[in-house]
Amino acid sequence: MTVENFVITGGTVAAPDALLPDGWVAVEGGRISAVGTGNPPEGERVDAGGGLVVPGFVDTHCHGGGRGTFSGTDTDGIATSISTHRRHGTTTMLASLVSEPVDSLRRQMGALGEFVQDGQLAGIHLEGPFISAARCGAHDPGALREPDTETVTALLDAGRGHVRMMTLAPELHGGVKAVRQLAESGVIAAIGHTDGVEDEIRAGVEAGATVATHLFNGMRPLHHREPGPIGTLLDDERVTVELICDLVHVHPTMLRLAARHAGQGRTVLVTDAMSATGSAPGTYRLGDLEVQVADGVARLTSNGSLAGSTLTMDAAFRNLVVAARLDVGEAVRATATRPAALLGLGDRVGALRAGLDADVVILGDDYRPVRVLRRGEWVPGVG
Numbered sequence: 001m002t003v004e005n006f007v008i009t010g011g012t013v014a015a016p017d018a019l020l021p022d023g024w025v026a027v028e029g030g031r032i033s034a035v036g037t038g039n040p041p042e043g044e045r046v047d048a049g050g051g052l053v054v055p056g057f058v059d060t061h062c063h064g065g066g067r068g069t070f071s072g073t074d075t076d077g078i079a080t081s082i083s084t085h086r087r088h089g090t091t092t093m094l095a096s097l098v099s100e101p102v103d104s105l106r107r108q109m110g111a112l113g114e115f116v117q118d119g120q121l122a123g124i125h126l127e128g129p130f131i132s133a134a135r136c137g138a139h140d141p142g143a144l145r146e147p148d149t150e151t152v153t154a155l156l157d158a159g160r161g162h163v164r165m166m167t168l169a170p171e172l173h174g175g176v177k178a179v180r181q182l183a184e185s186g187v188i189a190a191i192g193h194t195d196g197v198e199d200e201i202r203a204g205v206e207a208g209a210t211v212a213t214h215l216f217n218g219m220r221p222l223h224h225r226e227p228g229p230i231g232t233l234l235d236d237e238r239v240t241v242e243l244i245c246d247l248v249h250v251h252p253t254m255l256r257l258a259a260r261h262a263g264q265g266r267t268v269l270v271t272d273a274m275s276a277t278g279s280a281p282g283t284y285r286l287g288d289l290e291v292q293v294a295d296g297v298a299r300l301t302s303n304g305s306l307a308g309s310t311l312t313m314d315a316a317f318r319n320l321v322v323a324a325r326l327d328v329g330e331a332v333r334a335t336a337t338r339p340a341a342l343l344g345l346g347d348r349v350g351a352l353r354a355g356l357d358a359d360v361v362i363l364g365d366d367y368r369p370v371r372v373l374r375r376g377e378w379v380p381g382v383g
């Protein structure tokens, strides 16, 4: 596939500030060269077929897909995970790893590093092991530990600069100190899988945590006399909240409530997808644990706990608009613009704007991807 120059026309273009009916996106050398409405510039045309043209999705929390997983050293499984999500419109993603012994994480990060260097992944997200046993969800309780400076340093070193985000529970002994260490190292500190009360969560934010890992899931529930992680993180202007918008992990009314409160500057949709995504029901693994998948819902075999999702970003987009009743502009920002900014990539991806990478998704009926463009190249096997 060679990178060509062409103009996508015949659709509604989700530009940063407005939806442009009869809009166009001009692509040159893998970048967006111009965006407009009305008469398109000269050049080869690609017909959007009356669809909605949106920026490629950015997923900051994903474990795998297409039977592949990021929690392994099998490079085929990593490549399959990436291509599965790419066919659903994800053009930028982090690879998330569940809690495992430090040596296993080191090996897994070694395998993922090649993909980061190649530009196939935007980095690594460590979702553990410094999380609460009381709220560990589908993480192996035996792999959890309290954070200490040496272990945090060892993990970041093993990631060779590719660790972009780490989820932890600030109430653990050493938790707040670890948040500070991450922030000072330029790694996004995310609060999640936590049983903390307001004071403990607030201390984490004061120390530099800026993300709520899948708000509502894997955390102490909301209570009107003890806001816990949900109330505290949602209410804090410094915190971006991840939402798993599969309509299983969070009720559509709560999605709407959270997205409306956090607003367009702080809402990020994530998949938290595991290996069964895009595959048949059956038995799978998440890290070392066995998972059963039925009707698109993944649960641990041992205790029935939700074990990641089988969500893709296009479905998350559709669910936010159709079920949670947010508008298309809000969905674009939550699936592309805001997560790109969170990763510090806002000058590269996340919007249909001249100068950015030509990462474009054409959505057809029911917001299903018809074509996906990544860095100016059409992704095979879409639709």
Ligand SMILES: [Zn+2]
Pocket (backbone or CB within 6 Å): 061, 062, 063, 096, 127, 272, 308
């Ligand atoms: Zn996860």
